[in-house]
Amino acid sequence: MSQGAADQAALLVQHAVAPAARTQYEAWVANVTLECQRYTGFQGVAVMRPKGRDTTYTLLVHFDTHAQLQDWVGSERRRQLVEELRPLLLREERVRAGMGLWFTPAYTGPQAKPYKQFLLTLSAIYPLTQMVPAVLRMLTGSWGLPSALVQLSASALTVWLMVYVIMPRYVKAVSSWLTR
Structure with a gap:
C-alpha cells in the first residue's frame, strides 16, 4: 500500500x-523493471534516454519508502x-539518493548548475527561517519552553517543510530554468 508522496523514496x-x-541495455x-516489481513498495521506473551524441541513460526508481528502496x-x-x-557501460554507474534529487526535476536528464541550486535553495529557505521561528515563538511563547527547544523545533520543521513540501513542488515549477 502506498504511503503518500511525502514518504516515497527515489534512486x-x-x-x-x-x-x-x-x-542490449x-x-x-x-x-x-520486471525484477523491481517483485519488491514490496515498488512504484515504477522512469527512463530518460540520451539525445544526440550523449550516451547517458538516467533511471529514476521509485519505492513507497526508503526502507523498501534499500x-x-x-x-x-x-x-x-x-x-x-x-x-555494456563506458564507465561505472552513478547512483544518487537524498537531497541531491531536489535538483533533478522529473523527466529531464540535465543536472542543475550549482549556482542555480544555491539560488533555489536560498529563495526557499530564507523565508522559512524567518517565518517558522516567529510563528513557533508566537504559538509557544506562553508555555515557557527553553529557547533551545524552540530553536530545535523550528529547525526540524523548516527541514521537514523543505524536504517534503516545498522543494518537490518548487523544483517542478522551475525545472525548465534549472536545466537551462
Missing part, C-alpha cells in the same frame, strides 16, 4: 552506455544485474 541511476550496446532495463538496492539480485550490465 537516481546514470549509465553511460556504449553506443553499440543500446539495444534497453532489454536490461526491461528486465530490471531492500532493492542491497539485494543480491540487483548486484547480479549490475554485474551483467558492466560490459
Whole structure:
C-alpha cells in the first residue's frame, strides 16, 4: 500500500552506455523493471534516454519508502544485474539518493548548475527561517519552553517543510530554468 508522496523514496541511476550496446541495455532495463516489481513498495521506473551524441541513460526508481528502496538496492539480485550490465557501460554507474534529487526535476536528464541550486535553495529557505521561528515563538511563547527547544523545533520543521513540501513542488515549477 502506498504511503503518500511525502514518504516515497527515489534512486537516481546514470549509465553511460556504449553506443553499440543500446539495444542490449534497453532489454536490461526491461528486465530490471520486471525484477523491481517483485519488491514490496515498488512504484515504477522512469527512463530518460540520451539525445544526440550523449550516451547517458538516467533511471529514476521509485519505492513507497526508503526502507523498501534499500531492500532493492542491497539485494543480491540487483548486484547480479549490475554485474551483467558492466560490459555494456563506458564507465561505472552513478547512483544518487537524498537531497541531491531536489535538483533533478522529473523527466529531464540535465543536472542543475550549482549556482542555480544555491539560488533555489536560498529563495526557499530564507523565508522559512524567518517565518517558522516567529510563528513557533508566537504559538509557544506562553508555555515557557527553553529557547533551545524552540530553536530545535523550528529547525526540524523548516527541514521537514523543505524536504517534503516545498522543494518537490518548487523544483517542478522551475525545472525548465534549472536545466537551462
